Structure formats: structure tokens, C-alpha cells
Amino acid sequence: MAEDKKLGRNKKDSNDDMINLVDNLNRDDDVKYNRRAFLKSTVGASVAIGLATLPFSVLALNSKKDDSNRVFVANLSDVPKDSSMNFTYPTKDDPAILVHTKQGELKAYNNKCTHLQCPVFYEKEESVLLCPCHKGYFSLDNGHPLAGPPQRELPLIELQVKDGAIFAVGRKIRHE
Structure with a gap:
């Protein structure tokens, strides 16, 4: 009897790339890089940039008006x-x-x-x-x-x- 090929989950017995599109998906990566994780990192980066520029904003507001253009x-x-x-x-x-x-x-x-x-x-x-x-x-x-x-x-x-x-x-x- 011929050996049966064991196919993985969602695999078709074909070499056609269009049929095996799901091969590049890994469930672990899907959970790690989802929308919620993306939004958390985006908000975190925004807060970090805001805090980094805060001293410059305070200096700009408190600076005295100079007479350099006078x-x-x-x-x-x-x-x-x-x-x-x-x-x-x-x-x-x-x-x-x-x-x-x-x-x-x-x-x-x-x-x-x-x-x-x-x-x-x-x-x-x-x-x-x-x-x-x-x-x-x-x-x-x-x-x-x-x-x-x-x-x-x-x-x-x-x-x-x-x-x-x-x-x-x-x-x-x-x-x-």
C-alpha cells in the first residue's frame, strides 16, 4: 500500500500557492500582534513623546518676550x-x-x-x-x-x- 501523506491542519494536497495561503499564519503571532496590542503601544508611545516634550512646552510658555525684533x-x-x-x-x-x-x-x-x-x-x-x-x-x-x-x-x-x-x-x- 502506498504511504499516505500526513497533512497538517488546513493543508491541501497541492503545491498551488493560492490554496495554501494560510501557511504563513501562526496563531501565537496572531495573539501577540493584534489590534489591542497595537493600540496599547501607540498610546504608550504618544504618552512618552508628550512627556519628553513637556519641559520645552513649559519653557516656551514661561519665556519672557524678548526685544530681539525691536x-x-x-x-x-x-x-x-x-x-x-x-x-x-x-x-x-x-x-x-x-x-x-x-x-x-x-x-x-x-x-x-x-x-x-x-x-x-x-x-x-x-x-x-x-x-x-x-x-x-x-x-x-x-x-x-x-x-x-x-x-x-x-x-x-x-x-x-x-x-x-x-x-x-x-x-x-x-x-x-
């Missing part, structure tokens, strides 16, 4: 009403314009037209900022384009006046 622009007495002056902010390579309006307000913007980076000048008669390269006009109130090819507003430079001195303290690219 740059002296001019004395208020040196900029009469209805006049302007050029300065650089936030770096020496970034030209800016400060305007003391007829109403006594201080406005500052980057001094590069958003169309082709030409310099912008204060036009006293119309109280606007003018780019002479392509006749671009910007509102003095908010830096938004009024006429010409520019489509984006001029970046606003935030100012602070303290003891008669004007300081640039920040910059907003998109503003209202």
Missing part, C-alpha cells in the same frame, strides 16, 4: 507731520518707509512694491504710497493696492512709540 527707527521729533523717511527692517537688506500722516498717525510698510520690487514713495498731495515704475498706488491706511498692477498689499511694519522714540517691533505680511 529696532530703533527715529525720534518722533525728527519726523514732522505729513512727511516720510526710509529705514531698514527687519534686516539691513529690507528697506522700509515710515510715514507721519497729516492726522499725526505713524504708518510703516516695506518699501518694495509687491509687483516688481520697485521702491515706494509717499505722495503728500494724495496721501498715498506710489510706485513710480508702473504707476502702482497703495493705501496709506492699510497698504492695500488702489490702482496699477500690484495685486498684494505692502507688508505692514508694526510700530511702538516709547519716550519719544519710534521702534519697529514686528512685521505682518497679510493684514487687514
Whole structure:
């Protein structure tokens, strides 16, 4: 009599790989690497990362506001009403314009037209900022384009006046 082959559990008498797909499953591994174990390890890793970054979060919340972005622009007495002056902010390579309006307000913007980076000048008669390269006009109130090819507003430079001195303290690219 021919020897009968002893087949293992879920084995078919065939060499076809599609029939013997269950050969790669091991019940011990199935129990060890299930969804519950995966979720436990994921939650554990998340907690460990959260605890590791906690000291940095506390330092960020408790850090004092530094004045590293604060740059002296001019004395208020040196900029009469209805006049302007050029300065650089936030770096020496970034030209800016400060305007003391007829109403006594201080406005500052980057001094590069958003169309082709030409310099912008204060036009006293119309109280606007003018780019002479392509006749671009910007509102003095908010830096938004009024006429010409520019489509984006001029970046606003935030100012602070303290003891008669004007300081640039920040910059907003998109503003209202």
C-alpha cells in the first residue's frame, strides 16, 4: 500500500500557492500582534513623546518676550507731520518707509512694491504710497493696492512709540 501523506491542519494536497495561503499564519503571532496590542503601544508611545516634550512646552510658555525684533527707527521729533523717511527692517537688506500722516498717525510698510520690487514713495498731495515704475498706488491706511498692477498689499511694519522714540517691533505680511 502506498504511504499516505500526513497533512497538517488546513493543508491541501497541492503545491498551488493560492490554496495554501494560510501557511504563513501562526496563531501565537496572531495573539501577540493584534489590534489591542497595537493600540496599547501607540498610546504608550504618544504618552512618552508628550512627556519628553513637556519641559520645552513649559519653557516656551514661561519665556519672557524678548526685544530681539525691536529696532530703533527715529525720534518722533525728527519726523514732522505729513512727511516720510526710509529705514531698514527687519534686516539691513529690507528697506522700509515710515510715514507721519497729516492726522499725526505713524504708518510703516516695506518699501518694495509687491509687483516688481520697485521702491515706494509717499505722495503728500494724495496721501498715498506710489510706485513710480508702473504707476502702482497703495493705501496709506492699510497698504492695500488702489490702482496699477500690484495685486498684494505692502507688508505692514508694526510700530511702538516709547519716550519719544519710534521702534519697529514686528512685521505682518497679510493684514487687514
